[in-house]
Amino acid sequence: MKSILISDPTLRDGNHAVAHQLSAKQIATYCEAADKAAVPIVEVGHGNGLGASSLQVGESKETDVVLLETAKAHLHTSKLGIHVIPGFATINRDLKRAIEIGVDVIRVASHCTEADITQRHLGYSREKGKETYGVLMMSHMASADLLVEEAQKMELYGAEGIIIMDSAGAYLPSDVTERISALVEGLSIPIGFHGHNNLGLGIANSIAAVEAGATMLDGTARGFGAGAGNAQLEVLIAVLAKMGYTTGIDLYKILDAADIAEREIMPLVPIIKSESIVSGLAGVFSGFSKHVTRISNEYKVDQRDVYFELGRRKVVAGQEDLIIEVVLDLVKRKKK
Structure with a gap:
């Protein structure tokens, strides 16, 4: 064996x-x-x-x-x-x-x-x-x-x-x-x-x-x-x-x-949520999920757009500060 x-x-x-x-x-x-x-x-x-x-x-x-x-x-x-x-x-x-x-x-x-x-x-x-x-x-x-x-x-x-x-x-x-x-x-x-x-x-x-x-x-x-x-x-x-x-x-x-x-130790057992699927498709670090959810909700931006933009920019772990930058860019585009 x-x-x-x-x-x-x-x-x-x-x-x-x-x-x-x-x-x-x-x-x-x-x-x-x-x-x-x-x-x-x-x-x-x-x-x-x-x-x-x-x-x-x-x-x-x-x-x-x-x-x-x-x-x-x-x-x-x-x-x-x-x-x-x-x-x-x-x-x-x-x-x-x-x-x-x-x-x-x-x-x-x-x-x-x-x-x-x-x-x-x-x-x-x-x-x-x-x-x-x-x-x-x-x-x-x-x-x-x-x-x-x-x-x-x-x-x-x-x-x-x-x-x-x-x-x-x-x-x-x-x-x-x-x-x-x-x-x-x-x-x-x-x-x-x-x-x-x-x-x-x-x-x-x-x-x-x-x-x-x-x-x-x-x-x-x-x-x-x-x-x-x-x-x-x-x-x-x-x-x-x-x-x-x-x-x-x-x-x-x-x-x-x-x-x-x-x-x-678990508030909730992990499930595959919609944003998790998009994160996987976009190739974005799974540890970003809580940050993306919080900031997207705060600025009323679609999380899915955030994940795909983060993936396009090839953002990696340790670059969590770029999430707010991406969200603000999406807000500007929406206003235009």
Whole structure:
């Protein structure tokens, strides 16, 4: 049986869905449940990762220290993982402190064409003996060949595996197959996939990734995550088992963990709303959803127009300030 390594970012990607307001109590509750289910990696933090709490992308209810110390105290079998974007997270302030707290897995991420910025963070993580991966976000915005070039840089910098993120939920299974196949052929380290469900293809795309050679997958409880949410973890575990893959995760206990997550940490279970579909079609970062909704409503602009304009401008995570610019431009056009 082929083994698939599962990473669960319910407590990181899911933080987007609640404007980064997950509490220490909620972190503890879900960590206990995921640990009992033997989830290999539980990723915790602000939706945009370590050091990202800010007015621009949203302030966390809890500090990074509180989030990580709480998770560490309630994980005994599972490893504690973090998402690190250079620019948000510094080495001396953020990464060093996270390592002192005891994080086990560090995933250093960049926009899919900017792997150069990850060199120092990847090198530092490996130097400290941590399990270290490279992540290429918004990967639909690059060709398969370009993704391979960027991933090869991360491999050279010390990444022990590469995960591509469908951050906008924009992929079709054929897109995933093309990119994962190219990465498997072009690199000598494991390849992984992180799916979003804007077009209802989170599970299908994850399975396409595995069939193309990926050995790492992300999934969240009930799909709790940005926009329409992620590939639903408990469904993913069940489907992989039916296909003959092993994850080491206890099915009954991950089903229990999902029930607990729905009850304790989710105001609403993610669904595919109209704006989520448009976001996926436009290729816009799923984490923009709350910002787009709020600003569009304030200025009485059609959210769908905002998403398509953001997609046309190729706006990416960290450029949330451009949403207001796009909305105001649309208001001016409407008046003319």
